[in-house]
Amino acid sequence: MTIHSIFKNIVLSTYRSIDLKKKLIILCIFFAGIHTLNAQSSQATANQIMEKNKALKKPNLVRNSSVLVVFNGLNKEVKEFNVFGKKYGEQSRWRFIFTKPTKMGIIIWSQPEMATIQWLNLSGNIFTKVASSNMHSSFMGSHFYLEDLSDHYLDNDDYRYLGEEVVNNVDCYKIEAKKKKDVMNVYEKKIVYVRKSDYFIIKVDLYEKKGLTKILTFDKIEIIDGVITARKIIMSKSGVDDKSIVYLKEVEFNKPVDDSLFIP
């Protein structure tokens, strides 16, 4: 007789001696315990995966020249812009300068545990602060919200491991990221697909209060100066063909960027 079978016999004989009501209570506690353990372990797994994603190499300085193509029903629109980014400790600052068809810009300051601040920059050096209620507005007529330009912080969401899934022939971890109660965000939850090979996120299903609204896909992934970079970022509207694509035409990391660019 193995130790396992002896243990099993003891447990079963004890169990049989208890009346039915108590048995039910024990069963409930047992399953609740298993469920809690599972939940905790899935949360731990999910957190670990997201931590690994967070740990991926990120540049302190960014410059790129990009093209935004919007497919909207029968309409197609092209906008060209340059992006500059710089890390200031915990805070990251971004400047988008649109060159075609309209010259204007956006400055973004993102910081953990603080609301993102955005300014729109018009000719004549006029700056307009974007109210937090406008984060749901479209970014330059595309399928991106202004909200989508903000940095995303690990602490803003609760994570749950949902399993594994193959996305575009790539093995991925599937993680649910649910917005914490006190966090202001357009999205209620996200389903994040993290590439198993390097923990890089390749797809995000975005859920608002009404359900799944958009799908964000990262494509044409290259390693540039050691940084995993998606050169094609697609934001598709759920359920239809409409989408907006940002192409990172030229990308440079850790090359000097003028601080004055980030001051409104």
Next chain:
Amino acid sequence: MNLFFKVILKLVTKRPKMMTAGIFVVTVFFMFGVARLKFETSINYLMPKDNDIYKLGQRADIAFVNSESFIISSIEAVKPYNLFSKEIFSKINEMIQEIEEYKSFDVEKENRRIDLLLNLSGFTRDGVNSVLDKSVKTNGHASEKISDMEAELDQYLLEKPEKVKSRNKDISNILEKNDNSSDSLWDISNSIKRQFEQPLRKRQSYDSSHYKTISLFEIQNKFKESRDENALAELETILYSKKLNVTSDHLLTKNEFEVLLNAWEDIYLFKSMEIVHVFMNPITGNDLIGQNNQIKTIEFIPINSKGVREIPETSAAFDSYQKKIKVNPLNKNFLYSEDATGKIQALAMSVVLKNQESNIKFSEYFISILSKYNKSPLSVNSMGSIVLEKYMSDYMKGDIIKFLPFVLIMIILTFYLNFRSLIGVLLPMLTVVIAGIWTMGLMGFLGIRISLAVSVLPPILLALGTSYSIQMYNQFLIDNIDLNRPDRVEKLIKSMEHISSTVFFAAFTTIISFITLSSSQITSLKHFGIFAAIGAFFSMVVALILIPSGLILIRPRSRTYTSKPVNQVVLGVVSFISYLAQTHTKKVAILFLILNILGAWGITRIKTETAPFEGFKKNSQVRIADDRLNKLFSGTINLTLIIDSGKNNGVLEPDFLKWVDELRTWLNLPENKEKNSILSNYAYTDIIKRVNMAFHSDDIKYFSIPEDKKTLRQYNELLLGEDRDLDGRSDLLEQFVDKDYRRINLIIRTGSYKDRTLSTEGNKNILNIVNKHLENMENKNNYKWFFVGNAVNMQILSDYIVSGQTSNIFISLIMIILIVYYIFRKIKISILSMIPLIGGMTIVYGIMGFLDIPLDIPKVILASIAIGVGIDNTIHFLNTVNFQLNLGNSLHMALEQTYKEAGMAIVYTTLAIILGFIVLIFSNFIPIVSLGLLVAGVMLVTMIGSLLFLPAYIVLSNPKFTITKNSND
């Protein structure tokens, strides 16, 4: 022909039980169809689908969302309450929060509510049906094109230059290849498929087998526990809309709970569509403010850090609120209305809905929300296309419920007066009811909706059926058949055969006159024509089967029919008419000519009318609400003026916007309001001007179009606002500018002004003067424009009414002449048969002209009824004269006998039809009321035409009738 009827009648009399049972089985089947009938009151439904302006209107709905589907509500405080008090604003806030849920769907919250109802009641979800449909709806060919372009863009933008084969291309080359842009949308030769908003999931059905009785209080309590105020409000709305007048302690029956849950499900699905596309209101609404080179969006009543909207409490807070909403010049007469002293007397909210196939079901709930709050301390008046459609639908339902019992009582009365026996009432009565059920049931199965003209079909069907039944039953009485004798079947067949051809031709001519309406471009009239014709056919078939088989089965005793009493009054009237026609023949003929000349003069004065408000009584809720809204907020009918700049992004040119603004300055002239009912207008320029003002520290001087193109483009990029449908434009903007920024939608609001209701003529005048002004404006950039919307649709309908009416009368008369010729083979008799018809129509239409009764959609059917039913009397009269002449009588004797036989029946059938139609005077719609009176009038005149004028002209012209052995065929 007689052989055919003989065979049918033999079959009917041989197997009366089987035939009767067959009739009842078919009736039960059609009853299911009746249950499927739906009402439709939108102008769009009536519109001719191949009309170019209508097609452009459909495209405008796609390009500019659906600006026609709007509701505007005025919000006032009833005396002695103060509008700007916490009590009033809390109520307004409750109403607005409830409506907001139709704009922003919260799937988890809504699921929780349904779960709570299920847990409380023991109802369960029936099957698994709550999975959201996330499948991508690709647009086939377009989808492939996007993939191709994407592949080229990938190569062009991301590959190293040396690897790209076609480096000389640029991005626009790639995108413009295969480009069909939105021009194809406006090409009306292309067919388009309207996309309607779909709910996030299919309708869930629920299993009620484990229902545990619960009280309303338990539900309310649970929602209170979960602090779900909006759920409580929704519960109240459902109770209101479903007319469940129950107290909190009332224990809900399973049926009551099922009604409640199904309504909850309806609302869930509407909310999941985020059916409210734009919602402007004085609580959650917002505005731009500009200070120190910065602009920001502010909410009129912001949410505090606890997530609660802080309703002002003190007078200082309300003063500050009023200042806030007054900054933007656009808000005046849009969000608030001032009295003569400049004090805000009312607030307003307006809603634009997403495209739906029909708004009726949604409006049931939505209008319940508004009506629920329309009680002290608030006064909420609502108008707009959705509200109007709902009122019309309710009134039509009310009319039908009101008409049917009245018509039945009138018919019973007529049958009783005519036959004075139970069988004489029951048998014809069953016939008309059954034919009515068949017709309405068929409509239900075919998905034909009850629209304005179709709503008068039930009384018409009953009246038609009455005519055929009277003729058949009357013949049975005249022939004095004893149904207890062995030769009863043969005698009955002979008797019925004699009358069948008369009934057949009566039905055939009626069918012809109604079927000509099927060529109408107006959907409602087309449906009326087709189903009135089918109804006439069914009435004939049921009468031909049910009356003989019923007589065989019931075998009424001989004394009930052999001594048929004659109404001495009716007999006296008929005898007097006979005397006039035969002794004052020339005077009667001259009188006919004079009346027709007068009638023709009156016809030249007839006006058409399609404006919806003209159809409602002055004291109706619709007119009261419309008057109030027009007084406070300027206009409830949209005239949509689409202006095309001629190129993509042309809207973003200052020249274009200034041109539009120049037009708007002219539209806003006080004389346009006072003389022409052009009450207000809204356009994209308003928004741009507001942004410009905000960028200049809210200085009103800068409420203008910026001078340079660059600034204009930047302002446009700045137009922030929710983009819930993710099309790249803020939802508010979608009403005013298309995706290409090539065309704008200038919404001109028209409506009643002071005591002047907007009529079709007034509407036509607006179109003409605006068009003329546009043509006279300097237009060096060759901007183009066209009008769409309900105001134009009304005009189109009006034009179709006139053209349709003329051709319909002409074709019907030609057909009738041919039929009469086929019966009598004499052209002279064919022409004589027109006397009662032409006389009836000319005189009654002439009266319409003299009394300023307009020709509207329901009245188009007047001519068909006059011809279709009027010819029955004429044929009946001529046929009997012919029959009597065939018996060898002189013309005088033949006429005398005809008056006795056919004359009496004609008076009774006319009386039945008049009584059937006279009930229409109880309608909620003025056009239907006047239709009832006019049909009664036209029936009376055609009856006089058949009994007085026709015989007078027969005597004068002495035509040769067809003398055959059996003239009835």
